[in-house]
Structures are given as C-alpha cells and as structure tokens.
Amino acid sequence: MTDDVTETQSDAKEARGRTAAVRCTVNGEAVTLHAHPLARLLDVLREELRLTGTKEGCGEGECGACSVLIDGELVNSCLVPAAQVEGAEILTVEGVADGERLHAVQQAMIECGGAQCGICTPGMVLAAIHLLGRTPQPTEADIREGLAGNLCRCTGYMKIFDAVVRACGK
C-alpha cells in the first residue's frame, strides 16, 4: 500500500514535470516554448521568456492585468494553457513599441498620467490597442466597453480613458 502511494505520488510528480515543445510567434519572433502543456501562458511568458511586462493580478481571469493579444484577440494569459498557443501569434506589451518609438497608446498614457503603480498598465495598453485596431474612432461607450475587462486600483480610470481618446486623435 505504501509502495502504491509512493508510486502514485512519483507518477504525479513526473507528469507535472513533463514538458512539451510549443512553437509560436511572440512579438514577431518565432520561438519554441518548453513548458508543461497546462502551464499558464502568463507564467511561460514571464519565467521562460522573461517577458515580465505581462502582470499577474488576480490569476482568475477577472482583472485583465495579464492581457496579451493572441492572433489579434485580447485574452487573459492566466487562463490560457501553453499547449493552446501552438502556431499562434502572441503580442505582449514588450512588442508594442517600434524600437525606441512608443506606440501612440503608450505615449498617451504617459502624457495623460494614465499609469500609477503600473500593474494594470500593460493590460490596459493592449486592451486599448485591441479596441483601436477594431474601432479607430471609438465613442465613449466603445472605450468603456473596450476597457471593461481591465481593472485599475489607482487611477479612477478617467486618465486612462483620456489617454485612449488622445491616442485616437480626438
């Protein structure tokens, strides 16, 4: 009985440690991730690729701090298993600027004071880019809806809202 339990624990440990090669593109670069298939994309980005711009807030799909774009869709990377991104194109906040030149949304966040502690900022930037990619001239309601999945504990949202307005040239 003890041997069975020990064997089962050992099997479970081995299963947890098993990794798979997952090929995808991250910020325009082809990469092969080596991760357990159920590892969270959030952790793989931060720990394997050292792309620590993607933040963890809730870890439960509620706050948007871990937002990235996968094949152009805004997703919470804390809810995405690594195996699911095989063949996908992933954009994190590190891939948003053009070299030294910030994206218009990043620049507007600075100019409007939309970032304070910064935990929500990468996710907000990606949510705004996702919104403006689909709706270049959003209404106030569009902006509210576009940012609705991203929580901020610091700014009261208005400065972030203003930044999105500024970024779209209104």
Ligand code: FES
């Ligand atoms: Fe992923 Fe909050 S950390 S939604």
Ligand code: FES
């Ligand atoms: Fe701190 Fe948004 S700036 S959570």
